[in-house]
Amino acid sequence: MARYTRIAGSIALITLKNPPVNALSAAVRQGITDSVGRALSDPEVEAVVLCGEDGKFCGGADIKEFARPMTGPGLVPMIDAIEAGEKPVVAAIEGVALGGGLELALACHYRIAHYKARLGLPEVTLGLIPAAGGTQRLPRLIGVPAALDLITTGRHVSAHEALKLGIVDRVTDRNTLELAVEFAKSVSGQPLAPRRLSTRQPSCPTDLDSFLEGAMLRVRQRARGAIAPVACVQAVRAAATLPFSQGMEQEKELMASLFTSAQARAMQYCFFSQRTVGRWSMPSGARWDNSKAQPIHKAAVIGLGTMGRGIAVSLVQAGIPVVAVEMETKQLEVAKHAVTSILEREAQKRGKEPKLGLIHFSIDLQDLREVDLVIEAVFEDMALKKQVFRELSSVCRPNAFLCTNTSSLDVNQLAAATRMPELVVGMHFFAPAHVMKLLEVVYGPRSSPVAVATAMQLGKRLGKVSVAVGNCHGFVGNRMLMPYMEQSVFLLEEGATPEQVDQALEEFGFPMGVFRVSDLSGLDVGWKVRKGLGLTGPGVAPGESARIRQGRRYCPLPDLLCKQGRLGQKTGKGWYLYDKPGGRVAKSDPWLHNFLEEYRSQHGLQAHPVSQQEVLERCLYSLINEGFRILEDGIAAGPEDIDTIYVFGYGWPPHRGGPMFHAGAVGLPTVLEKLEHYSQAHPDIPQLQPSSLLRRLVTAGSPPIHKWREVVKTVHSQL
Numbered sequence: 001m002a003r004y005t006r007i008a009g010s011i012a013l014i015t016l017k018n019p020p021v022n023a024l025s026a027a028v029r030q031g032i033t034d035s036v037g038r039a040l041s042d043p044e045v046e047a048v049v050l051c052g053e054d055g056k057f058c059g060g061a062d063i064k065e066f067a068r069p070m071t072g073p074g075l076v077p078m079i080d081a082i083e084a085g086e087k088p089v090v091a092a093i094e095g096v097a098l099g100g101g102l103e104l105a106l107a108c109h110y111r112i113a114h115y116k117a118r119l120g121l122p123e124v125t126l127g128l129i130p131a132a133g134g135t136q137r138l139p140r141l142i143g144v145p146a147a148l149d150l151i152t153t154g155r156h157v158s159a160h161e162a163l164k165l166g167i168v169d170r171v172t173d174r175n176t177l178e179l180a181v182e183f184a185k186s187v188s189g190q191p192l193a194p195r196r197l198s199t200r201q202p203s204c205p206t207d208l209d210s211f212l213e214g215a216m217l218r219v220r221q222r223a224r225g226a227i228a229p230v231a232c233v234q235a236v237r238a239a240a241t242l243p244f245s246q247g248m249e250q251e252k253e254l255m256a257s258l259f260t261s262a263q264a265r266a267m268q269y270c271f272f273s274q275r276t277v278g279r280w281s282m283p284s285g286a287r288w289d290n291s292k293a294q295p296i297h298k299a300a301v302i303g304l305g306t307m308g309r310g311i312a313v314s315l316v317q318a319g320i321p322v323v324a325v326e327m328e329t330k331q332l333e334v335a336k337h338a339v340t341s342i343l344e345r346e347a348q349k350r351g352k353e354p355k356l357g358l359i360h361f362s363i364d365l366q367d368l369r370e371v372d373l374v375i376e377a378v379f380e381d382m383a384l385k386k387q388v389f390r391e392l393s394s395v396c397r398p399n400a401f402l403c404t405n406t407s408s409l410d411v412n413q414l415a416a417a418t419r420m421p422e423l424v425v426g427m428h429f430f431a432p433a434h435v436m437k438l439l440e441v442v443y444g445p446r447s448s449p450v451a452v453a454t455a456m457q458l459g460k461r462l463g464k465v466s467v468a469v470g471n472c473h474g475f476v477g478n479r480m481l482m483p484y485m486e487q488s489v490f491l492l493e494e495g496a497t498p499e500q501v502d503q504a505l506e507e508f509g510f511p512m513g514v515f516r517v518s519d520l521s522g523l524d525v526g527w528k529v530r531k532g533l534g535l536t537g538p539g540v541a542p543g544e545s546a547r548i549r550q551g552r553r554y555c556p557l558p559d560l561l562c563k564q565g566r567l568g569q570k571t572g573k574g575w576y577l578y579d580k581p582g583g584r585v586a587k588s589d590p591w592l593h594n595f596l597e598e599y600r601s602q603h604g605l606q607a608h609p610v611s612q613q614e615v616l617e618r619c620l621y622s623l624i625n626e627g628f629r630i631l632e633d634g635i636a637a638g639p640e641d642i643d644t645i646y647v648f649g650y651g652w653p654p655h656r657g658g659p660m661f662h663a664g665a666v667g668l669p670t671v672l673e674k675l676e677h678y679s680q681a682h683p684d685i686p687q688l689q690p691s692s693l694l695r696r697l698v699t700a701g702s703p704p705i706h707k708w709r710e711v712v713k714t715v716h717s718q719l
């Protein structure tokens with residue numbers, strides 16, 4: 001809806017009204033259309049001010065409507081009518097003007113923004129382009145290069161940046177509406193033609209063609225197969241080279257090809273999944289809406305290695321005072337220097353002062369007596385972590401929350417080392433912790449709903465996408481990664497090369513294939529985990545075959561590389577060769593190829609050509625299969641949780657929705673059939689045996705993904 005009022009005598013005020021973000025639903029579009037018509041036809045109205053209720057101008061088109069047949073007035077004619085009107089319209093922008101919301105503002109003749117407002121055209125993140133004239137008006141307002149940047153990235157800009165770019169005419173820290181009304185009065189009667197963006201010529205670089213070609217190249221590289229960013233460049237090219245009306249035609253055609261695309265569906269699913277995970281639940285019945293988070297006034301981080309430093313930076317950036325603890329003075333000094341430089345660098349990027357005063361470095365655990373919450377980030381070693389938790393339990397206040405940053409260790413064992421196990425949760429950050437958006441909040445069997453709510457709330461404050469998950473080895477993300485990584489090395493045994501496997505995965509849309517990632521993070525990380533699990537090293541039973549562990553197929557290749565000191569980038573060689581230790585450019589390594597051949601002949605393995613299809617099916621479907629097991633086990637509340645974890649933490653391409661969404665898109669019967677096929681071909685790999693939930697879903701007629709929770713519920717109720 002939109003509310004029409006008259007204020008200050010001659011000003012018509014149109015207020016968008018559709019909580020929570022005043023999205024442009026059919027009813028809102030109808031309301032605006034009617035109100036604008038009324039204002040234009042009322043002789044007593046000299047000018048119009050457009051604003052949004054509750055301090056939010058507009059969050060854009062109503063995304064929920066995209067899945068339904070379109071009703072109500074179209075966005076484009078509504079916007080065009082505002083620009084063409086003979087009375088000045090001033091947009092009073094508070095909160096957000098995003099997508100269709102900004103496009104609406106661009107049709108207004110003037111724009112005034114509150115200094116806290118954020119503006120942007122994020123349609124590309126939903127698999128679309130700004131097709132209500134955004135791709136045509138923005139280049140005409142701020143020039144082709146700046147518009148291209150905003151449209152292809154979808155990034156939000158602050159009101160101050162918007163002013164610098166020329167998107168808004170004024171920024172205020174006063175009451176935006178009052179200023180807009182004053183402003184509207186002051187411009188009434190002035191000529192409107194120069195204010196109509198559709199009539200302007202866009203400012204273009206002199207070498208437009210090569211500029212656009214370069215931009216297209218960069219966008220294609222970054223897009224990793226996503227089609228919307230490419231369409232964005234094409235639409236902006238139309239703005240730069242065609243008259244407005246033809247540009248609009250082109251915009252419409254491009255949007256028509258995207259609107260019903262599988263990629264747009266996937267990305268919109270990601271948008272809603274990200275919000276669904278905020279409404280977390282635990283098998284006990286505790287939920288986001290019946291569990292109250294405790295405020296965190298002061299926190300601590302124990303262990304200032306790479307992870308601890310990133311976590312400390314995140315806390316400081318969120319304005320939370322932190323005690324940062326290392327065990328020895330020398331390590332503390334090194335960490336202090338590193339944390340301070342990250343804080344300074346990050347603050348400089350944001351044009352702000354670093355909040356150095358919020359962090360206190362210490363080697364004394366007694367300094368933790370006042371904190372509300374501790375995040376332990378010491379080395380991934382159960383005995384060491386238990387020791388730290390015992391000490392924390394005796395030093396901290398009895399009601400302090402004790403969190404462990406672990407990627408796979410049993411949260412319950414750590415809880416058992418404390419006096420208040422209900423206050424213990426896992427907070428699995430991803431490296432670098434101040435950059436990566438994902439946080440897995442891990443609840444053990446004894447974690448209280450308050451502890452989970454507090455950790456989830458803290459994650460939100462840190463700007464993370466937090467997902468609550470149950471306690472098991474590897475939680476959700478790493479547990480699913482294990483069968484994926486196993487398949488990748490099995491494929492090497494069978495004849496593939498790291499290059500082939502990586503290429504298939506990168507063409508699917510991952511930023512890096514599994515072997516490049518392994519080289520980047522260090523092969524010794526997995527080696528240590530495998531040693532801990534008794535899969536390699538002294539824990540292996542004497543006489544056990546090199547390629548069988550615990551009765552199932554095992555590939556010792558990664559262990560063999562580690563034994564040779566090939567730990568990845570840091571040693572200058574791993575699955576690939578680098579020009580020096582710490583080098584980043586991966587080169588194919590003939591040594592490795594020979595090594596693989598020798599290994600195969602030593603173990604009597606016959607190499608066969610491995611197709612791209614086989615790489616994808618075995619790596620991805622085994623990962624997906626584990627995802628179904630995770631749902632069955634109640635470790636993740638729904639497929640949205642798994643998909644959000646994979647998109648935000650593991651580089652799964654958003655235009656493919658996430659692994660579980662991908663399974664639905666491929667077709668559950670196909671996934672089942674392929675898993676059955678590979679499982680028969682490799683009976684010694686239990687991970688390829690289709691999970692019972694997948695079978696059940698197929699038997700139930702492969703319901704759409706939003707119905708899977710119901711099927712999972714029936715599985716749980718029958719247990």
Ligand SMILES: CCCCCCCC/C=C\C/C=C/C(=O)SCCNC(=O)CCNC(=O)[C@H](O)C(C)(C)COP(=O)(O)OP(=O)(O)OC[C@H]1O[C@@H](n2cnc3c(N)ncnc32)[C@H](O)[C@@H]1OP(=O)(O)O
Pocket residue numbers: 020021023059060061062063064075096098099100101122123126128129130131132255256259272275276
């Ligand atoms: C054949 C061709 C046909 C073509 C016809 C097409 C015509 C269309 C032409 C033009 C294209 C225009 C497209 C768009 O405008 S797409 C939308 C662009 N806008 C966005 O992407 C913004 C999305 N929203 C956000 O980023 C954030 O929500 C926020 C910054 C606005 C607010 O953040 P926050 O305060 O953190 O709140 P939440 O994110 O939690 O959101 C609260 C609540 O609101 C829902 N919601 C948010 N935005 C929208 C929206 N645009 N439409 C519908 N619903 C929205 C969100 O889902 C939450 O809901 P809840 O989980 O149920 O609480």
